[in-house]
Amino acid sequence: MDFAFVQVPAKATVQVVRDCAAKGIKLAVLFTAGFGESENEWGKELEEELVNVARQSGVRLLGPNCMGVYCPAVRLTFGPDFPVESGPVGAFCQSGGNAHQLVYSGGHRGMRFSQVISYGNAIDINEAELMEYFAQDQETRVIIAYIEGVKEGRRFYQALKAAAQAKPVIVFKGGQTIAGAAAALSHTGSLVGSNELWGGLIKQAGAIQAYNIDECVDIALALLFMRPPGGRRVAVFGNGGGATVQSADDCYRAGLVLPAIPADIRDELKEFIPVAGNIFRNPLDIGGIFDKPNEISSTVRSVGKWTGVDSLIFNAGIGLAGDYMVEFNLLKPNVEAFISTTKEVDKSAAVVVHAVYSDQGYRGFSQLRQTCADAGMPFYPSVQHAANAIDKVIRYYQGRGSPL
Amino acid sequence: MDFAFVQVPAKATVQVVRDCAAKGIKLAVLFTAGFGESENEWGKELEEELVNVARQSGVRLLGPNCMGVYCPAVRLTFGPDFPVESGPVGAFCQSGGNAHQLVYSGGHRGMRFSQVISYGNAIDINEAELMEYFAQDQETRVIIAYIEGVKEGRRFYQALKAAAQAKPVIVFKGGQTIAGAAAALSHTGSLVGSNELWGGLIKQAGAIQAYNIDECVDIALALLFMRPPGGRRVAVFGNGGGATVQSADDCYRAGLVLPAIPADIRDELKEFIPVAGNIFRNPLDIGGIFDKPNEISSTVRSVGKWTGVDSLIFNAGIGLAGDYMVEFNLLKPNVEAFISTTKEVDKSAAVVVHAVYSDQGYRGFSQLRQTCADAGMPFYPSVQHAANAIDKVIRYYQGRGSPL
Numbered sequence: 001m002d003f004a005f006v007q008v009p010a011k012a013t014v015q016v017v018r019d020c021a022a023k024g025i026k027l028a029v030l031f032t033a034g035f036g037e038s039e040n041e042w043g044k045e046l047e048e049e050l051v052n053v054a055r056q057s058g059v060r061l062l063g064p065n066c067m068g069v070y071c072p073a074v075r076l077t078f079g080p081d082f083p084v085e086s087g088p089v090g091a092f093c094q095s096g097g098n099a100h101q102l103v104y105s106g107g108h109r110g111m112r113f114s115q116v117i118s119y120g121n122a123i124d125i126n127e128a129e130l131m132e133y134f135a136q137d138q139e140t141r142v143i144i145a146y147i148e149g150v151k152e153g154r155r156f157y158q159a160l161k162a163a164a165q166a167k168p169v170i171v172f173k174g175g176q177t178i179a180g181a182a183a184a185l186s187h188t189g190s191l192v193g194s195n196e197l198w199g200g201l202i203k204q205a206g207a208i209q210a211y212n213i214d215e216c217v218d219i220a221l222a223l224l225f226m227r228p229p230g231g232r233r234v235a236v237f238g239n240g241g242g243a244t245v246q247s248a249d250d251c252y253r254a255g256l257v258l259p260a261i262p263a264d265i266r267d268e269l270k271e272f273i274p275v276a277g278n279i280f281r282n283p284l285d286i287g288g289i290f291d292k293p294n295e296i297s298s299t300v301r302s303v304g305k306w307t308g309v310d311s312l313i314f315n316a317g318i319g320l321a322g323d324y325m326v327e328f329n330l331l332k333p334n335v336e337a338f339i340s341t342t343k344e345v346d347k348s349a350a351v352v353v354h355a356v357y358s359d360q361g362y363r364g365f366s367q368l369r370q371t372c373a374d375a376g377m378p379f380y381p382s383v384q385h386a387a388n389a390i391d392k393v394i395r396y397y398q399g400r401g402s403p404l
Numbered sequence: 405m406d407f408a409f410v411q412v413p414a415k416a417t418v419q420v421v422r423d424c425a426a427k428g429i430k431l432a433v434l435f436t437a438g439f440g441e442s443e444n445e446w447g448k449e450l451e452e453e454l455v456n457v458a459r460q461s462g463v464r465l466l467g468p469n470c471m472g473v474y475c476p477a478v479r480l481t482f483g484p485d486f487p488v489e490s491g492p493v494g495a496f497c498q499s500g501g502n503a504h505q506l507v508y509s510g511g512h513r514g515m516r517f518s519q520v521i522s523y524g525n526a527i528d529i530n531e532a533e534l535m536e537y538f539a540q541d542q543e544t545r546v547i548i549a550y551i552e553g554v555k556e557g558r559r560f561y562q563a564l565k566a567a568a569q570a571k572p573v574i575v576f577k578g579g580q581t582i583a584g585a586a587a588a589l590s591h592t593g594s595l596v597g598s599n600e601l602w603g604g605l606i607k608q609a610g611a612i613q614a615y616n617i618d619e620c621v622d623i624a625l626a627l628l629f630m631r632p633p634g635g636r637r638v639a640v641f642g643n644g645g646g647a648t649v650q651s652a653d654d655c656y657r658a659g660l661v662l663p664a665i666p667a668d669i670r671d672e673l674k675e676f677i678p679v680a681g682n683i684f685r686n687p688l689d690i691g692g693i694f695d696k697p698n699e700i701s702s703t704v705r706s707v708g709k710w711t712g713v714d715s716l717i718f719n720a721g722i723g724l725a726g727d728y729m730v731e732f733n734l735l736k737p738n739v740e741a742f743i744s745t746t747k748e749v750d751k752s753a754a755v756v757v758h759a760v761y762s763d764q765g766y767r768g769f770s771q772l773r774q775t776c777a778d779a780g781m782p783f784y785p786s787v788q789h790a791a792n793a794i795d796k797v798i799r800y801y802q803g804r805g806s807p808l
Contacts, residue, residue, distance in 0.1 A: 034680030095646025180653035187645035241591035242499025276438030
C-alpha cells in the first residue's frame, strides 16, 4: 500500500480529489477542517461539491476534519507513539482526539487494534458503512464506535443490529444533551438525536452503551480478557477497612452481589491471615498479608474453589502506605500471585489499583497496569469502574441468551 | 505536648489506660484492632471495660482500631509524608485508610489541614463530639467527615446542623448499601442507616453529601479556592472537538448551563484564533492557540468581561499530542496564563487536566496539579469532576440563602 500527503487549504481539496482520480488513487483522507462544521457560508457547499466529484470519479473520501486511519498491520498511523502490534479491537471515532485517547487508554492496558478510523464530518464514508465494514472484518472481535451524528439513520440501525449479532459492539454517543448536541454541530456538523432515543436504539440492537472513552476501554477489556462471568456474584480482596466498605457500596450500586463467605472457607483463611485488623467477610480485607504473595495465592485458591461466587476482584489500593510498598516492590508480587492463581480456579477475574496520588504511587500504578496488560488481565482504576464493566458485559451476555 | 507509644495486644489495653490515668495522661489513642469489629466473643466486652475504666479515671479514648491524630501545628502525624504546614480543613474519618487518602488526594492539590482525626470504633470520642469540636475550632474553615455509623444519633444530628450553620460540612457516609453496611459492621462495628435516611438528614442539616474521598476533595477545593459562583452559567475553554462535546454533556448533566457566546465576543476571538479546526461556541475549542499563552490570556479576557457567564473552566487535556506538549513545556504556560488572567476578571475559575495515560503525560499532570496547588486554583481530573463540585457548592450557597 502506498501513501502520499499533500497540504492545501479547504477550498483546494476538490482539485486534490480530481488529481487522485487521475492517478487511480482510491481513497482520499481529508484531514483539513473548515468545512460544514465551521460557520463559513461556503463550508456546506464545498462538501457537496467534494462528494459530487468523488462519486463521479470513483474516489472514496474519509473526512474531512478527521485524522485518518491507524492500521498497524500496514504500518499506517496518525499517532507516532501508537502500538505497532495489531489486535482484535476495531474502532471508528468521529473525533480524532477521542480516537487518540482510545488508543492511549486501551493501549496502556494491553488492548491492541485491527484498525482505528477517525472519520470526522463523514461526507462520504460514514458510520453506517464503517459499522458494516467492522461487522464483517475477520480481524475485529470487538467494535468500539464514537459517534456524534448519523447520516443514514435506517442503514446505520440495520448495520448496528447486524454487527451486534456478529460480535460485541460498544457505542459511545457524543452530544446526548442539548449542550453536547450544540457542540457536536460545531465539531463535525452533526445533527444528533436525544439520549433517550439513542439509549433505546443501542439496547434494542443488542449493543452496549458507554458514556466516555475510558468506559469503552473498561468494557472492551472485560469482553476481551475476562472469561464470561457465570453470574453477578463477586468476591473482592482488598487492603483497608474504608476501601472495603467503599468497594462493597460500589459493587452493590453496579448491581453485583457479594455473597457471604462460608464458615469453612473463613476458618481456612484464619489459619494464615491474622484475625485483628483484617475482615473475613466479602469484601475481604487482607491487608495483613499484603507483603506475602504466597498467602495471597492461598486466599485466592480457598475462595476460588467456592461455587458460590463467579468473579474475583483484587483491589490493590496504593494510597495507604503505597509509596513504601512501591519502593520495596511489595505490590507487584501480590498482583502476579493473584493473576497466576486465578488461572488455576474456574472464575472471572480483574485487578483494581485505586488511590494513586504521589509520583511514586503513579510509578507503582503504571508498573501494575503493565503487569496486567502483559498477562491479559483486565485492569481498572477503581472498583466502581470494574463493577460497572462487569455489569455491562453480564447484561450483554444475558441479552444474547447466553447461560449465566 | 508530649507523646508516648506502647505496643500491647488488645486485651492489655485496659491496663494501659489505667497507667495513663496514673501518669495524668489525658488522651489514649488506641491504634490496636481486634475489638468490637472482630468476631471475638470478648471484643465487645473489652470495649465496655475500656470505656468504664476511662470514664472512671478521666482518660479520654480515641479508637480503638484507628490511626490517631494528624495535627501539623504540633508536629503530630500518622503519615510520615503528610504536609508539615497547617491549613483550613478539619477532618475526621472512621477509616484510617480513608484519612490517608484524604491527606494524599487533597495535599497534592494544595489543601492543608488543621487536623485530620482517624477515630475507628469510636467507643469514647465519637462523631458527634468530633463534629462539635470542629464546628467551634477557629482554625477550621471547612469540615470533612467520613462516617460509617453513628453512636449518638440525636446528638450527632444536632452537632451536624450547628456545624453546617457555622461553616461548610462535607459528609461522606460509608456503608450506604446493604453490602456496604455489612462491611462497615466488620470494619468498625458500626450499625449504619440507609442511604435515603442519610441523604435526607445531611440535606436537612444544610451539609453537603459526597460519595468518595476524591469527591470530598473536589468539593472542598471549590469551597476553599473558588470565589462563590454567581450562578450556574459556565464557559469552558478546551482543546479538541470530542473533548468539547464531552465537556458540554458533562456540564449539562451536572446541571450547569453553557450560554451561547455573543457575536461581538466571537468576532473578537476570531481576530487571533484560526477559524478552521476551532469552535467558537461554548465550550470553546481553542486547540489552535494551545501553544500561545498570550492568546489564551486574550481569550480569557474577552470571555471574562462578559456578564453572561459566572465560571470559567480551562480544560487542558493531555491525551492528544500530550507527550509532545509536556516534553516542550507547552501546557504549563497556558495554565499559568489562565490562572493570572482569571484574577483580572470577575469570575469563578477551575482547571481540568484529563486523558492522562502515558508516563510523560503523568509528569505533565503532576506538574500542572502543582502549578494549580501553588496558585490556589481548584484542579480536577475531568470536567465531570469539576462540574459536579461546582454544582454542589452552588447548592450549598443557595441552601444558605446566599444571593447567586
